[in-house]
Amino acid sequence: MKITDIREARVSIASDIANAYISFSKMDVSVLAIYTDAKIDGRQVVGYGFNSNGRYAQSGLLRERFLPRLREADAAALLDESGVNLDPFKVWSVLIANEKPGGHGERSVAVGIIDMAIWDIVAKVENKSLAKLLAExxxxxxxxxxxxxxxxxxxxxxxxxxxxxxxxxxxxxxxxxxxxxxxxxxxxxxxxxxxxxxxxxxxxxxxxxxxxxxxxxxxxxxxxxxxxxxxxxxxxxxxxxxxxxxxxxxxxxxxxxxxxxxxxxxxxxxxxxxxxxxxxxxxxxxxxxxxxxxxxxxxxxxxxxxxxxxxxxxxxxxxxxxxxxxxxxxxxxxxxxxxxxxxxxxxxxxxxxxxxxxxxxxxxxxxxxxxxxxxxxxxxxxxxxxxxx
CATH class of the missing domain: 3.20.20.120 (Enolase-like C-terminal domain)
Structure with missing residues (x-):
């Protein structure tokens, strides 16, 4: 199983609402799709991710730091013991390599977007809802x-x-x-x-x-x-x-x-x-x-x-x-x-x-x-x- 393509974009969710601290007039999010060569019921397995509201899009960190690490990783280093599915913990270690402790800030959001897409893939390959997979x-x-x-x-x-x-x-x-x-x-x-x-x-x-x-x-x-x-x-x-x-x-x-x-x-x-x-x-x-x-x-x-x-x-x-x-x-x-x-x-x-x-x-x-x-x-x-x- 391999990752075959990764696509990322910035999407506006701007509105005229505000809370006690910030306006959402310029708010946006990053959306992500990770393609694989796996197929379930004849359909290509694609994982999707995006960041939660209240944090801006992470395009810079994704494109310049974290997605290159994922693309450059050896395919086998991302797989679980079965060799037919991704291991989210191994992927996480690849993403966070060469990062110092602390300083969480915006990088935690960028990694979280990728992590969401990876878990989507993992559950789809096992043909289970993510909730069922986590419970098991x-x-x-x-x-x-x-x-x-x-x-x-x-x-x-x-x-x-x-x-x-x-x-x-x-x-x-x-x-x-x-x-x-x-x-x-x-x-x-x-x-x-x-x-x-x-x-x-x-x-x-x-x-x-x-x-x-x-x-x-x-x-x-x-x-x-x-x-x-x-x-x-x-x-x-x-x-x-x-x-x-x-x-x-x-x-x-x-x-x-x-x-x-x-x-x-x-x-x-x-x-x-x-x-x-x-x-x-x-x-x-x-x-x-x-x-x-x-x-x-x-x-x-x-x-x-x-x-x-x-x-x-x-x-x-x-x-x-x-x-x-x-x-x-x-x-x-x-x-x-x-x-x-x-x-x-x-x-x-x-x-x-x-x-x-x-x-x-x-x-x-x-x-x-x-x-x-x-x-x-x-x-x-x-x-x-x-x-x-």
Missing amino acids: RFDDGKPDARVPVYAAGGYYYPGKQISALQEEMRDYLGQGYICTKMKIGGVPLAEDLARVEAAIEVVGEAGRLAVDANGRFDLRTALAFADGLAPYGVRWYEEAGDPLDYAMQQQLGEHYAAPTATGENLFSHQDVRNLLRYGGMRPDRDILQMDPVLSYGLVEYLRMLEVLRAHGWSSRQCIPHGGHQFALNIAAGLKLGGNESYPRVFAPFGGFADSTPVEEGTIALPDMPGIGFEDKRELMQVFKEHLSL
Whole structure:
């Protein structure tokens, strides 16, 4: 089995939305297709990858550093013991060769894009969904039949009024979601609390609404918002401050009894280990949101889960950032606590298979090999348009 071709392109997902820290007016992603000489049921096996939203396209790193390493590697060095399939761990070692420890930054995203495509290939060659393959290799062999998902939105739009926020939340409920998430931190506390109250009025109870500050606050402001949120009992209070300020996270946990969430901007198992050592995270209530694509891929995410187990955490406390089909397979196969979803933004990269609607806040995976991108018509059209499939 050999890799025969690799194609990469940059795709815009720009919009006028904003969170408390950044605008998405110039946001883009990298899309990737890795071709092989393998065939399943007469069809050539192709693996697809892209980066999660919130990080820009990685074209420079992919084209200048990581894809050349993959192209130049001896084909046999990428294969598993059977010789008929790729070994994601061997591929990962090839990609990361000659890279110094630390300095994760953007390179973790570039490697994660390739890793996604490799796992898509591996599962397709075995003619299994990625969820099934992961359950068989790393768990009890039985993936979760349905995965809890929540609708992430509530961004700041120019001129968007509270009534528009409520209408957005109603739309999510109408699509089958029962839990949602909204942004905070972009306006003063009193104004944000009015927005929170309005969203709760729609979703029915505070435990069905999470709030996300996107790392905006200093300690004083984070604690002030914690005091403002405390009477409501929201599902979680996400990324109050800088994701690497573990002391601040610890102080927040000491001050705020309800669940907090963080991790989407941690890109290695070492970062996760430091968060658990020094961030005061509470395994009985807090949520970890590491994104497999942004953090060197599933290979590194498996190492993160090993760190969690060593510190007494359950995988059910993990709800990955990303909101796409790759993370959904991981959530089902490794028995995580759920998955994010973006029903109305970042299309067509966010969201799940066309054939699997959200029902009562959960979703099933399509019965097809690989990650299941082929059951996302609009996404496959993007791949065809930009990668000349």
